[in-house]
Amino acid sequence: MQELTLQMSADARAVSYIAGIDTRRVVPDAAAIDALAKFDEHLPEIGCDPHETLRILDEVGSPATVASNGPRYFGFVVGAALPVAAAVERLMLAWDQGAPLAVTSPVSAAVEEIASRWLLEILDLPRGSAIGFGTSASSSALICLAAARRSLLVRAGWDVDRAGTNGAPRIKAVVSDKTHITVLKALRILGLGTDDITSVPTDQFGRIIVDRVPPLDALTILCLQAGEVNTGEFDSFSELVAQGRKASAWVHIDGAFGLWARATRGHKSLTEGVEDADSWVVDGHKWLNTPYDCAMAICRDPQSLAAAMNSDAAYAAGTASAQKNLTLDFSRRPRGIPVWAALRSLGRSGVDDLVSRHIAQAALIAESLKAAGYTVLNRVVLNQVLARCETDQKTRAVVKAAQDSGTVWFGSTTWEGQAAFRISVSSWRTSDDDIAQLCRLMGRLIERFDPAGLVLGT
Numbered sequence: 415m416q417e418l419t420l421q422m423s424a425d426a427r428a429v430s431y432i433a434g435i436d437t438r439r440v441v442p443d444a445a446a447i448d449a450l451a452k453f454d455e456h457l458p459e460i461g462c463d464p465h466e467t468l469r470i471l472d473e474v475g476s477p478a479t480v481a482s483n484g485p486r487y488f489g490f491v492v493g494a495a496l497p498v499a500a501a502v503e504r505l506m507l508a509w510d511q512g513a514p515l516a517v518t519s520p521v522s523a524a525v526e527e528i529a530s531r532w533l534l535e536i537l538d539l540p541r542g543s544a545i546g547f548g549t550s551a552s553s554s555a556l557i558c559l560a561a562a563r564r565s566l567l568v569r570a571g572w573d574v575d576r577a578g579t580n581g582a583p584r585i586k587a588v589v590s591d592k593t594h595i596t597v598l599k600a601l602r603i604l605g606l607g608t609d610d611i612t613s614v615p616t617d618q619f620g621r622i623i624v625d626r627v628p629p630l631d632a633l634t635i636l637c638l639q640a641g642e643v644n645t646g647e648f649d650s651f652s653e654l655v656a657q658g659r660k661a662s663a664w665v666h667i668d669g670a671f672g673l674w675a676r677a678t679r680g681h682k683s684l685t686e687g688v689e690d691a692d693s694w695v696v697d698g699h700k701w702l703n704t705p706y707d708c709a710m711a712i713c714r715d716p717q718s719l720a721a722a723m724n725s726d727a728a729y730a731a732g733t734a735s736a737q738k739n740l741t742l743d744f745s746r747r748p749r750g751i752p753v754w755a756a757l758r759s760l761g762r763s764g765v766d767d768l769v770s771r772h773i774a775q776a777a778l779i780a781e782s783l784k785a786a787g788y789t790v791l792n793r794v795v796l797n798q799v800l801a802r803c804e805t806d807q808k809t810r811a812v813v814k815a816a817q818d819s820g821t822v823w824f825g826s827t828t829w830e831g832q833a834a835f836r837i838s839v840s841s842w843r844t845s846d847d848d849i850a851q852l853c854r855l856m857g858r859l860i861e862r863f864d865p866a867g868l869v870l871g872t
């Protein structure tokens with residue numbers, strides 16, 4: 415009974431948080447941040463009341479959240495949480511399934527298998543590929559690149575499972591100079607140093623310059639990008655993937671958010687040729703708007719992935735498609751279930767509408783920023799807008815004022831040595847009214863500051 419009233423209280427608090435999400439400050443005010451000191455208690459000797467614990471988390475914690483689940487958070491590329499995906503997660507919490515193997519959770523294995531099939535269909539990737547449902551694009555990159563390294567070594571005749579990587583043929587990586595830091599992190603964890611990595615220069619749009627790619631070979635992992643974090647641009651897959659395949663290199667694609675362009679009719683061509691790669695990473699928790707943590711490691715050759723991630727033991731043998739043999743984790747939540755729920759409730763057309771709407775909204779923002787006098791630095795092919803004012807000081811002042819307004823949030827970056835800001839549209843909640851509100855604010859702010867970043871007329 416105690417358990418049920420506690421769960422109902424949590425649900426009521428969660429519902430009330432969601433009910434106010436449109437109007438709450440996008441980032442907490444100073445008072446809410448200061449109040450976090452209330453968490454600074456001694457570790458209790460005797461346990462506290464659960465209701466009281468929930469109460470303090472809500473009353474002190476909720477005001478200090480960032481409303482990234484709201485409609486006007488334009489920072490990073492975070493997405494919000496689709497109601498259906500959040501709802502199934504609540505049921506999953508009650509189930510508390512550990513899902514390494516079908517035997518530990520038949521329902522998880524069955525639903526994750528369907529989610530895999532649907533993902534390959536909607537992303538139009540090779541239908542025989544394996545998918546590991548992991549925590550993030552970071553861990554999924556590690557998973558795919560571990561499979562890549564192992565496969566290249568095995569193909570080179572090196573028994574890596576016995577002999578390890580000491581003394582093995584040298585594996586190299588070729589990446590874009592705009593590669594996401596998490597891909598470099600994965601390579602570093604796998605033992606590739608900067609001497610083993612060639613960073614290829616990019617053009618004005620942020621795409622690898624094809625002519626500058628060094629010769630590839632059968633010991634090279636070529637890492638390409640679908641959706642650069644600043645510009646949203648795509649590498650030239652048709653040429654580069656073909657080049658990689660011809661050289662028997664392993665081609666890996668970081669499509670953390672950008673790969674979803676492939677689920678649209680209007681923007682799929684941005685990803686042309688990507689289907690010929692060997693592995694792909696795509697997040698659920700960004701553009702598909704599932705809750706955290708949710709991402710997919712996709713590998714053309716299921717055996718490569720299953721061999722690299724195998725964790726079979728006498729007491730826990732699994733098949734090649736058991737999720738524990740496709741991801742880093744053994745005990746794990748069935749992260750494919752919210753993906754299944756999102757795809758089932760949106761359908762093909764709903765995913766297309768969501769992604770296409772965000773791309774159209776980004777174009778609207780870019781037009782409005784230009785009209786107001788900002789310089790838009792990218793082509794806006796996707797959901798990212800990269801812009802600046804005439805000076806670094808003014809750019810920073812505008813970003814800070816926008817953030818302080820509490821009505822929107824987006825972050826700053828550096829682009830070609832200059833201060834810039836990036837606005838990214840990825841929440842299912844973002845309506846055209848929210849875009850209009852952002853544009854009006856940006857129109858006012860560019861008038862407020864002088865080139866030195868000082869408020870005019872003071």
Ligand SMILES: *Cc1c(COP(=O)(O)O)cnc(C)c1O
Nearest residue numbers: 550551552594596643668670697
């Ligand atoms: C966000 C992002 C990542 C890292 O994804 P996580 O899920 O946060 O680990 C990798 N690559 C790109 C292009 C991203 O935008």
